[in-house]
Amino acid sequence: MNSRVIAVMSTQWGLITRPQAIAAGMSAQQIDRLVNSGRWTAVRRGVYAETRYVDTLTSHAEQRMLADRAASLRMRHPHVMSHHSAAYALRLPVLREPDPTSHLTRPGIVGTHRRDGIAQHLAPYPPEQVCIVGGMSMLGLARTALDIVREHGYLAGLVAVDSAMRLGVTRRDLLEVARQMYCWPHSTVIRDVIASATPHTDSIGETLLRDSVESLGFGTPEVQFGLTADGRTVWCDVRLGRQIYEFDGKVKILAPVDGGYADRPATDVLWAEKGRQDFIAGFKLGVCRVTWGDVWGPGANLGRSRMLREYLATCERYGTDIADLAAYRPRGPRPRPQLRPPTYRIMGWERWAA
Structure with a gap:
């Protein structure tokens, strides 16, 4: 690898696409040799990372984050990370998906298209619901939690919303986002979850x-x-x-x-x-x-x-x-335990998350 390839990978969470590698001076044969020799791993078709780096990502969250970012690099249309793909980057504790999927939301009509482990959600979102984490655009905590409610139902949604409230999201914030989803599928489940959620659980x-x-x-x-x-x-x-x-x-x-x-x-x-x-x-x-x-x-x-x-x-x-x-009974409020955000080993994460 030349220095230009390394520079691209260091700003893309250790990932590089085939066209980017060729533009940085590598030939298609060089790329194939790196993959065939095991020095590079194809995280997704046409998206690569160093195998020794991939092997250091041992937690489910780290592995999903790398897969989600690879999926994002393959996407040509403007989009933001959402659902579980946003939850891991936002350090929002959630239940694992039965079938891990990369979730990308695009403006447009309401609906979802799934292919090759990627779910493209064609759903509107106002600019105030978008935040930047790790150099990537994604939907914020309140919207992400409620998207998980609609995607996976009451219990998984309750876990996500409880977690979001522990991180500072208020019931008012949730209701404001829910108001924009009033006619979307499963909006009644959203109302049930918001009514039941509490910030007082610790896990x-x-x-x-x-x-x-x-x-x-x-x-x-x-x-x-x-x-x-x-x-x-x-x-x-x-x-x-x-x-x-x-x-x-x-x-x-x-x-x-x-x-x-x-x-x-x-x-x-x-x-x-x-x-x-x-x-x-x-x-x-x-x-x-x-x-x-x-x-x-x-x-x-x-x-x-x-x-x-x-x-x-x-x-x-x-x-x-x-x-x-x-x-x-104690007279004062319970001291809140100090939250311990997970430590991720995604290349460059700490630089962007600081």
């Missing part, structure tokens, strides 16, 4: 947990239920009656180098968690520990059955009234 898992508990049919659960006594304050993920539901993700015990955020050995984390549960149970509250497999995937129905069983057992033992806990 995808907590959103799924809240929805599962609500589906038990015993009322709307309280999110982030606080208790304080003896100089200690804890905040519980979800409360229904006198039953507490806590979501346990493996990241709590993994070190940052392994993708988690534990700042001490796993044994210390687990011991502290045991003390926390003993503190909660001391108020005559049931505690149900829930993991990812209980709220998502094939085990969700079994997980919901266990949540119901534990709720009914707690009701029989302690009832549902929590009036006796009024004196132990």
Whole structure:
């Protein structure tokens, strides 16, 4: 590769198209030799990256971002990134798509055309909904979250909208975007999601947990239920009656180098968690520990059955009234945990995202 090729790749997230490489001085035979030798990888037909660079992108988000940018380079019409393709760049936590797709939105009539793993959404958008991230134009948080609602339905949309609200999007922002979609397909689902969404969940898992508990049919659960006594304050993920539901993700015990955020050995984390549960149970509250497999995937129905069983057992033992806990409720708002945006290794990302 000559310096002109390297310069193009460094400003395009490590990617270069075949015409760009030829314009920069490479021959078609040189390009083919690089691909056939394994030094270059064809991310999409006619779009290449260095294989050693592609191999460093191990997370799903990084791999999707590279594929989405390759799809964008192939597109001749003016467009913006949208849906999941915008969500990853915006660092918006979302559920994975069943069939990963590159989403590009173009002005024009409403509709979607899919081909070769690319979805072209011919949908209007006002200029104020567009933002620039990593040198690329994409739809902003509110529009992206609501597009995911229309694309994937209530639950995936609820996760996206909860995540957007955690990042600062207000219900008013969402309603303003929804107003522009009032006659679009699935707009009624958008209204349901906005009415149900909350900024108080701290993760995808907590959103799924809240929805599962609500589906038990015993009322709307309280999110982030606080208790304080003896100089200690804890905040519980979800409360229904006198039953507490806590979501346990493996990241709590993994070190940052392994993708988690534990700042001490796993044994210390687990011991502290045991003390926390003993503190909660001391108020005559049931505690149900829930993991990812209980709220998502094939085990969700079994997980919901266990949540119901534990709720009914707690009701029989302690009832549902929590009036006796009024004196132990924190007086101030819950301190918001510091969000930890994911670290992406897309070439040039930090320079553009700064």
